[in-house]
Each structure stands twice: as structure tokens, then as C-alpha cells.
Amino acid sequence: MKTNKSYKKRIKVSKNGKLVTRKIGQGHFNAKASGTKNLKKRRTSSITMTNKSKARFLS
Numbered sequence: 815m816k817t818n819k820s821y822k823k824r825i826k827v828s829k830n831g832k833l834v835t836r837k838i839g840q841g842h843f844n845a846k847a848s849g850t851k852n853l854k855k856r857r858t859s860s861i862t863m864t865n866k867s868k869a870r871f872l873s
Contacts, residue, residue: 821871825861834858 826834840855847855863871 818871832860
């Protein structure tokens with residue numbers, strides 16, 4: 815099975831093996847947002863996947 819390349823580009827694997835991705839909603843329309851909202855958007859969020867999903871999307 816082929817890797818889903820577009821999905822793989824959005825996910826990084828951390829040093830401890832966690833899957834890390836950017837928070838949603840930070841692509842555009844950020845000029846109106848307050849400074850604290852923009853700071854919160856910079857943070858990353860970790861996601862959990864089953865082994866079946868990992869094999870499908872990331873291997």
C-alpha cells in the first residue's frame with residue numbers, strides 16, 4: 815500500500831515517538847486575531863493513531 819504523502823507532510827514524529835502536528839486554523843485570517851491567540855496557534859498538538867492507521871498513512 816502506498817503512503818499518503820500529503821498526510822505524511824503534515825505530521826512529524828518526535829524524539830519519543832509521538833506524532834506531532836500543527837494546530838488547526840492558522841493558515842490565514844490571522845491579522846485580526848489578538849497577540850495571545852496568535853501565540854496559542856504557534857503551539858503544536860499531539861495526535862494518537864492506531865497501528866493500522868499508522869501503517870496506512872505514514873509507512
